[in-house]
Amino acid sequence: MPTVTQLTEELRIANEALAAAHRKLAEADARHEAMIGELNHRVRNMLAVVSAVANQTLAKAVDEDVLDAFLERLQAMARIYKLLTETGWSHLPFQELVRETLAANADPSRFSLDGPPLHLAPREALPLGMVIHELAANALKHGALSTANGHVEVCWENPADRGDAIDIRWAESGGPPVVEPQHRGFGMLMVERQLTYELQGHSTVTYARGGLRVTLHLPPQQVSQEHEHERGTSRWPGRHGGGG
């Protein structure tokens, strides 16, 4: 039978091993965090260099509008990367994404956002964020944000009986009368195609006379039930029992 001294010694050794393992894990965590910070910095720095190259190369060669649209797309990407980094590349609150994107283009009194907490995976955040950016840029140029009093309303919900699918509605009002364009610009082409192409979702753009209306739909996440609990994040964190 082991003596108390032996037991104490064994406990001490086990305790030390545990502490060492814990330290290692904390170090790995810190390294991981530092790398994410560094990656974010590098991505944004690179986008700053690309902006600089564009300014230098194109400023005197292309219309200011064109350069603006390009630089604003870079800004939108940088903003999404920043938000992703702030959330540790795990999930991005959709409301923040929309708010930041619209706030870059308009006074907060010009838009309203409504919907339950919705978390986007990083692979969804970039395409969806760019679609929102294009809609905001379009509203600023042609739609509700091009006038003094126009308004943009963005609502989102988890449609009933559709797993954790996402429905987003963008509705403009108070802008100039809307006429369906003869020719789609690159931005609206992105709005119409990006979600289908990258996320198996779809977009519907309606050129209603009173204001542009767009619905964006993302299907339920392709996650098998048994792995659902391991993801740790769900799209709709406010919903109990999940949407699967």
Place this chain on the structure above:
Amino acid sequence: MSAVHPDGQVVMVVEDELLVAATLEAALEDGGYHVLGPVATVPAAIGLLRTSQPDMALIDYRLATTTTETLLPSLKSRHIPVCVLTGYGAGQLPAAYAGLTVLEKPFRIRTLMATLSQIGG
């Protein structure tokens, strides 16, 4: 390129990437500022401060393998308003940068100009 008239105020530029530095230089000159520099290192910036007193300093946070933190005391003691450029979030800068105007990269030239006209008075 902008409506501000900075009356030839002198802006020191400390930025380690030539493309960004050259763009800043061109934009500042277009906007009516005089540029001191640009320089890519803290020692070079301190060298400039020995003989010149800029009205403002536009400094990158990270320079190659170091940062501009060691430059801050020289700017502070000379009461030079500072605008910090960073690819990190404003909240991620060390405490020494607290209270300084921060512009997150990438930024629009017009945003830079608006910021400078604010801190330059």
